Amino acid sequence: xxxxxxxxxxxxxxxxxxxRYFMNALSGPKPLxxxxxxxxxxxxxxxxxxNIMHVxxxxxxxxxxxxxxxxxxxxxxxxxxxKQATLNLVSEPMLHKAHLCAASFPEGVSEFKEAxxxxxYIDVWQAPAVQESPVQLGVRPVxxxxxxxxxxxxxxxxxDWVKLQGASPEKDGFLDLQKLEAVSANGLDAYAGMKPVSKxxxxxxxxxxxxxxxxxx
Amino acid sequence: xxxxxxxxxxxxxxxxxxxRYFMNALSGPKPLxxxxxxxxxxxxxxxxxxNIMHVxxxxxxxxxxxxxxxxxxxxxxxxxxxKQATLNLVSEPMLHKAHLCAASFPEGVSEFKEAxxxxxYIDVWQAPAVQESPVQLGVRPVxxxxxxxxxxxxxxxxxDWVKLQGASPEKDGFLDLQKLEAVSANGLDAYAGMKPVSKxxxxxxxxxxxxxxxxxx
Numbered sequence: 150x151x152x153x154x155x156x157x158x159x160x161x162x163x164x165x166x167x168x169r170y171f172m173n174a175l176s177g178p179k180p181l182x183x184x185x186x187x188x189x190x191x192x193x194x195x196x197x198x199x200n201i202m203h204v205x206x207x208x209x210x211x212x213x214x215x216x217x218x219x220x221x222x223x224x225x226x227x228x229x230x231x232k233q234a235t236l237n238l239v240s241e242p243m244l245h246k247a248h249l250c251a252a253s254f255p256e257g258v259s260e261f262k263e264a265x266x267x268x269x270y271i272d273v274w275q276a277p278a279v280q281e282s283p284v285q286l287g288v289r290p291v292x293x294x295x296x297x298x299x300x301x302x303x304x305x306x307x308x309d310w311v312k313l314q315g316a317s318p319e320k321d322g323f324l325d326l327q328k329l330e331a332v333s334a335n336g337l338d339a340y341a342g343m344k345p346v347s348k349x350x351x352x353x354x355x356x357x358x359x360x361x362x363x364x365x366x
Numbered sequence: 367x368x369x370x371x372x373x374x375x376x377x378x379x380x381x382x383x384x385x386r387y388f389m390n391a392l393s394g395p396k397p398l399x400x401x402x403x404x405x406x407x408x409x410x411x412x413x414x415x416x417n418i419m420h421v422x423x424x425x426x427x428x429x430x431x432x433x434x435x436x437x438x439x440x441x442x443x444x445x446x447x448x449k450q451a452t453l454n455l456v457s458e459p460m461l462h463k464a465h466l467c468a469a470s471f472p473e474g475v476s477e478f479k480e481a482x483x484x485x486x487y488i489d490v491w492q493a494p495a496v497q498e499s500p501v502q503l504g505v506r507p508v509x510x511x512x513x514x515x516x517x518x519x520x521x522x523x524x525x526d527w528v529k530l531q532g533a534s535p536e537k538d539g540f541l542d543l544q545k546l547e548a549v550s551a552n553g554l555d556a557y558a559g560m561k562p563v564s565k566x567x568x569x570x571x572x573x574x575x576x577x578x579x580x581x582x583x
Contacts, residue, residue, distance in 0.1 A: 151531070151532070152529055152530060152531040152532075153529070153530050153534060154488065154489075154527055154528070154529045155527065155528045155529075155530075156526065156527045156528075157425075157526070160424075160426065163539070164539075165424075166538070166539065167535075167538060167539035168423055168424060168539060169423045169539065170535070170536075170538050170539030170540045170541075171423075171535050171539035171540070171541060172420070172422075172423035172424070172426045172525075173420055173423060174535075174539075174540060174541035174542075174543060175420075175426070175428075175501065175503065175525070175528065175541065176397055176418060176419060176420040176428050177397030177398060177399060177418065177455055177501075177543065177548055177550070178395055178396075178397055178398075178543055178548055178549075178550040178560060179395075179396075179397060179419070179420070180393055180394025180395055180396060181394060181395075182394060199420075200419050200420055200421075201393060201394065201419070202393060202396070202417050202418070202419050202429075202431060203389070203390055203392075203393040203396070203416075203417055203431075204417075204431065204513060204515065204516065204518060205389075205515065205516040205518060206385055206386045206388075206389035206390060207377075207382075207385060207386075207389070208374075208515065208516075209377065209389045209392070210515055210516065211392075211393050212419075212431070212513075212520075214419060214420075214421065214429070238394055244564070245566075245575045246575075248566050248569050248575045249569050249575050250569075251569040252569035252570050252571050252573075253570075253571065254571050258571075263571065271371065272371075284392065284394075286392065291515055292513060292514055292515055294511045294513075294520070296421060296429075296509060296511075296522055297509055298421065298422065298425065298427055298508055298509055298522055298524070299421065299422040299425075299427065301421060301422060303429075303511070303520065305513060305515055307515070308389075308392070309373065309374070310371055310372065310373045311371070311372045311373075311392065312369055312370070312371045312372075313369060313370050313372075314368070314369040315368070315369075317370060318384075318387070318388050318391075319387075321383065321384060321387050322380070322381075322383065322384035322385060322386065322387030322388035322391075323387045323388070323391060323553055323556065324387075324388060324391035324392065324552075324553065325391075325552065325556070326391060326394065326395055326552045326558075327552070327558050331394055331395055332395075333394070333395040333550050333560065335541075335542065335543045335544070335560070335563050335565075336540055336541065338540075338565055338566050338567070338568060338569075338578075339540065339542070339563045339564065339565035339566070340563065340564055340565075340566075341543075341544050341560040341561050341562065341563045341564070342560070342561035343395060343550065343552070343558040343559070343560065343561065344558050344559035344560065344561060345558065346552050346556045346557065346558045347461070347556065347557055347558070348552075348555055348556040348557075349462075349465050349555050349556070349557075350555070351555060352465050352466050352467075352468040352469035352555075353469050353470075354469045354470065354471050354475075354480065356469075358462045358463075358465045358466050361555075
């Protein structure tokens with residue numbers, strides 16, 4: 150099969166935008182969430198993020214990586230000022246509006262209004278959630294690490310509440326993201342839905358890998 | 367629409383496995399890679415990882431989160447001893463074999479042999495790559511952060527080479543992962559392929575979100 154090998158001898162001389170697109174696609178399909186925060190003026194803010202990873206189940210925690218803080222980062226600023234935010238899973242019906250939230254709006258402008266999402270407030274939580282999202286998480290920052298390699302900032306978020314719409318966990322706790330029409334990000338400006346999910350038995354040496362019956366597409 | 371809200375009052379009393387499955391699915395579709403390393407005995411090692419995120423484009427870097435080092439972690443040990451590894455994107459034809467690599471094999475056993483993957487060596491790189499993978503990255507550890515919340519370990523990996531098989535970057539640098547049949551992980555034991563990718567114009571305030579023509583599915 151045809152193949153090509155690239156090294157820094159190639160990418161050091163690539164156009165910056167070409168390199169950005171290429172490198173951002175290399176890390177595979179990425180989770181896609183809208184972070185909801187509240188600006189000190191009261192305006193709801195939404196930022197689109199794909200640099201998110203599971204950190205732990207107990208306490209439930211996720212990590213989010215912010216670009217270097219050399220320019221204003223509204224989501225980061227609001228998150229740190231208010232010590233809370235929401236993460237809202239992006240589903241297929243939300244995709245066009247969600248992509249618009251990646252645009253650079255002036256500080257204090259509400260991306261909820263600009264993109265056409267509905268603000269929703271859960272109990273006493275002051276950061277707005279996206280009503281249209283099937284999986285909303287109420288999160289607060291508990292830890293921060295500055296990465297030396299490029300000054301990006303990893304913030305560990307603890308999950309205080311979860312709201313599910315249109316789906317419940319299966320009897321083993323599993324949540325089928327394809328049924329919720331979850332979207333993954335491919336690089337910077339591209340996205341894909343999920344094909345039906347295949348669920349396997351827990352992997353053990355010597356045991357053949359078999360699909361769990363109820364999840365065979 | 368029916369919905370349900372969960373808090374720690376719920377999950378603190380859930381069965382541990384139920385909680386693990388639930389929380390691992392909440393962070394959305396995740397990238398899926400096999401990390402290839404070499405054990406000091408010479409045996410090739412493969413570990414299956416979904417806790418991976420893009421860190422930066424220049425230098426090209428990705429982050430990987432390891433479970434707490436309270437028990438032996440073969441991939442981590444080999445990575446730190448040899449100061450190099452490969453990351454191999456999991457594609458649909460590789461999925462059954464890849465899932466088996468999540469099993470706990472004894473130290474020094476080659477998951478390449480157990481799962482039936484072919485070891486491949488690129489130039490002078492000593493860590494083995496997975497021949498069957500369409501996107502292979504040669505990586506080395508450059509930075510490490512212990513997360514206080516649960517003692518997981520974030521390792522930042524710098525990419526030294528990239529091998530692509532069966533696809534090339536588009537003229538803007540973009541790499542269509544769906545054409546490579548990339549798989550995403552849904553929680554712990556479930557996976558999905560990607561539907562055809564939709565690529566949008568760069569988001570700007572006031573500009574309608576439009577698909578880039580050549581990528582309309």
